[in-house]
Amino acid sequence: MIDFIWLLLFVGGIATAMVTGRMDAVSGAVLKGASQGVELCIALIAVIALWLGIMKIAEHAGLVQVLARILKPVGKFLYPSVPVNSPAMGAILANMSANLLGIGNAATPLGLQAMRELQALNDQKDRASDAMCTLLAVNTASITIIPTTVIAVRMQYGSHHPTEVVATTIVATIIGTGIAIVLDRLFRRWSRRRKSR
Amino acid sequence: MQNIVSVASSWILPTVILVILFSGVIRRVPLYNTFVDGAKGGFGTSIRLIPHLVAMMVAVSVFRTSGAMGILVNFLHPVLHWLHIPPEVAPLALLRPISNAGSLALLGDLFSQPHQSPDTFVGLLASTMQASTDTTLYVVTVYFGSVGVKNIRYALLVGLLSDFASVLASVFAVWLLHPTLK
Numbered sequence: 220m221i222d223f224i225w226l227l228l229f230v231g232g233i234a235t236a237m238v239t240g241r242m243d244a245v246s247g248a249v250l251k252g253a254s255q256g257v258e259l260c261i262a263l264i265a266v267i268a269l270w271l272g273i274m275k276i277a278e279h280a281g282l283v284q285v286l287a288r289i290l291k292p293v294g295k296f297l298y299p300s301v302p303v304n305s306p307a308m309g310a311i312l313a314n315m316s317a318n319l320l321g322i323g324n325a326a327t328p329l330g331l332q333a334m335r336e337l338q339a340l341n342d343q344k345d346r347a348s349d350a351m352c353t354l355l356a357v358n359t360a361s362i363t364i365i366p367t368t369v370i371a372v373r374m375q376y377g378s379h380h381p382t383e384v385v386a387t388t389i390v391a392t393i394i395g396t397g398i399a400i401v402l403d404r405l406f407r408r409w410s411r412r413r414k415s416r
Numbered sequence: 417m418q419n420i421v422s423v424a425s426s427w428i429l430p431t432v433i434l435v436i437l438f439s440g441v442i443r444r445v446p447l448y449n450t451f452v453d454g455a456k457g458g459f460g461t462s463i464r465l466i467p468h469l470v471a472m473m474v475a476v477s478v479f480r481t482s483g484a485m486g487i488l489v490n491f492l493h494p495v496l497h498w499l500h501i502p503p504e505v506a507p508l509a510l511l512r513p514i515s516n517a518g519s520l521a522l523l524g525d526l527f528s529q530p531h532q533s534p535d536t537f538v539g540l541l542a543s544t545m546q547a548s549t550d551t552t553l554y555v556v557t558v559y560f561g562s563v564g565v566k567n568i569r570y571a572l573l574v575g576l577l578s579d580f581a582s583v584l585a586s587v588f589a590v591w592l593l594h595p596t597l598k
Binding site: 220221224225228229231232233234235236239241244245247248249251252253255256257259260261263264265267268269270271272273274275276277278279280281282285327330331334335337338344345346347351352354355356358359360361363364365366368369372373375376377378379380381382383384385386387388390391392394395396398399402403406407410 | 421422424425426428429432433436437439440442443445447450451452453454455456457458459461462463465466469470471472473474475476477478479480481482483484487511513514515518520521523524525527528533534535539540543544545546547548549550552553555556558559560562563564565566567568569570571573574575577578579581582585586588589590592593594
């Protein structure tokens with residue numbers, strides 16, 4: 220998939236340049252693009268380092284566990300098939316908390332742990348359970364409070380208010396996650412009805 | 417409204433930092449050393465991204481400079497106009513679920529265009545779109561792959577549909593919170 224898109228961008232670009240006569244500019248764009256890629260990554264170091272440092276404190280202070288306790292009722296509502304005090308629910312809530320705090324590199328291992336625990340509860344091992352589909356719906360919609368990478372990119376390109384994106388992201392991500400959860404429920408009901416027929 | 421939103425946006429980051437520092441104090445975490453230890457990881461994380469971003473930035477840059485990006489955007493214009501989505505963000509919406517580095521490259525490329533700086537409507541919309549969803553295809557592959565589930569049922573469809581919903585939600589959020597932006 221990614222091979223195809225990457226190739227498409229080059230072929231589409233170079234073919235268009237043949238027609239539009241911009242080959243000279245495109246030749247320069249190849250080199251300019253490479254240095255922009257490096258510059259952007261260098262700019263990311265500052266904000267990512269700051270955030271990882273702050274998040275390490277949050278991790279050691281046990282904020283993930285505190286938040287997981289607060290989110291328990293949410294977990295009960297979203298995952299009716301998972302027992303409340305099971306290790307599966309523990310991993311699900313920890314994953315949700317890490318996502319919320321924006322600890323991306325802790326959220327993925329916790330999510331994978333949640334998948335393993337859910338697989339232990341799953342009676343058809345090669346078929347996704349309802350709870351797995353919900354976990355995916357919530358994770359791909361990704362609720363985040365502070366979008367650090369985007370703030371860094373905005374800084375790099377001279378934004379006067381790099382953190383302006385925080386409020387819009389919170390509104391958009393709440394709506395987006397809400398819709399993801401509704402869609403998940405609708406599809407679950409639909410797939411059950413089809414199965415019982 | 418505009419003012420409240422700007423104030424709220426600028427308060428959230430310092431407030432979150434303060435709350436985390438306080439909770440660290442309460443739980444007797446050695447603050448400074450823990451911070452430095454965590455921040456160390458920032459270098460590696462960013463450097464590991466370089467090859468991906470170079471690859472994507474070059475491809476996007478060729479696509480933009482040749483005029484192909486403009487043709488694609490114009491082609492998508494009629495449908496998107498009807499949905500109130502600015503066509504300039506369409507490539508980002510299409511690439512976001514597939515590749516994180518690719519969509520970051522597109523975001524940078526978009527910001528460097530005239531009239532699409534980070535503080536314009538399109539710039540803020542693109543930022544919100546990038547921030548409010550994840551790389552759906554990657555997450556689905558890694559999560560289900562890790563436990564060997566082959567029949568993923570409706571999971572990918574729900575993910576992609578909610579990605580599309582997130583694009584509309586981003587348009588709504590920027591329009592709601594920044595009604596004066598053009």
